[in-house]
Every structure is written in C-alpha cells, then in structure tokens.
Amino acid sequence: MGADLMRPEVCTRIDQEEIRKADAFVALPGSPASPGTHIEIGWASAFGKPIVLLLERGRDYTFLVQGLHTVATVEYVLHTDVAGALTAVDKALHQAVARRREERGER
Numbered sequence: 001m002g003a004d005l006m007r008p009e010v011c012t013r014i015d016q017e018e019i020r021k022a023d024a025f026v027a028l029p030g031s032p033a034s035p036g037t038h039i040e041i042g043w044a045s046a047f048g049k050p051i052v053l054l055l056e057r058g059r060d061y062t063f064l065v066q067g068l069h070t071v072a073t074v075e076y077v078l079h080t081d082v083a084g085a086l087t088a089v090d091k092a093l094h095q096a097v098a099r100r101r102e103e104r105g106e107r
Helices: 008-021 035-046 063-070 083-103
Strands: 025-027 051-056 074-079
Touching (some): 035 051, 051 083, 074 083
8 A cells, every 4th residue: 555645734845845855746637627737826826936837738728828838937948748748848848947047037
C-alpha cells in the first residue's frame, strides 16, 4: 500500500514553500482549468518567478492565464503534444529566466 496522503494544511504549506524556493515555474494550466495549478501559478507570479505555461493548441484558457504576461514574466509554449514540446519548453524557460534577470537589472 502507498504512503498516507498528507492533510490539506500540510501539503498546501509544502507546495507553496517549494514554489517560493524554485528558480522558475513550469505548468500546464489545464482546459478545463485545474484549480490547484491556477493557485500555484498565482503563487509563482506573486513570488516573482519566471513562468512557462504549456498551452494546448485549440483549447480555451482563462483570461488570467491569457493575460498573465502583462503582470509577470511569462513565456507561453503552444503544443499539440507535451512530449514533443520539451525542446520548446527548455528554450522558453531560458528566455523567461533571462528576461526576469534583465527586468531586475541582473546579469
């Protein structure tokens, strides 16, 4: 049998702390929207993390996902196959991190 599930107050705290410690954040927001992932995207944005969002072509996404780049450092990767998009994700991640450093005046 697998490990016991964590209680909500434990897993939420750990999840938020791991995002706070991360150098960047990559997510698949989901369509229909994944509420938990959207909370994590919000945390990453609030913590000033460079963000890469993988959006499946032909799907509808919330306005907040579509407009996130206006308030945060975000790169969008449009895909039809997540596995086939890994090279694009890597490139987008490097671009987001470099842009965030530039915005902060870092080298």
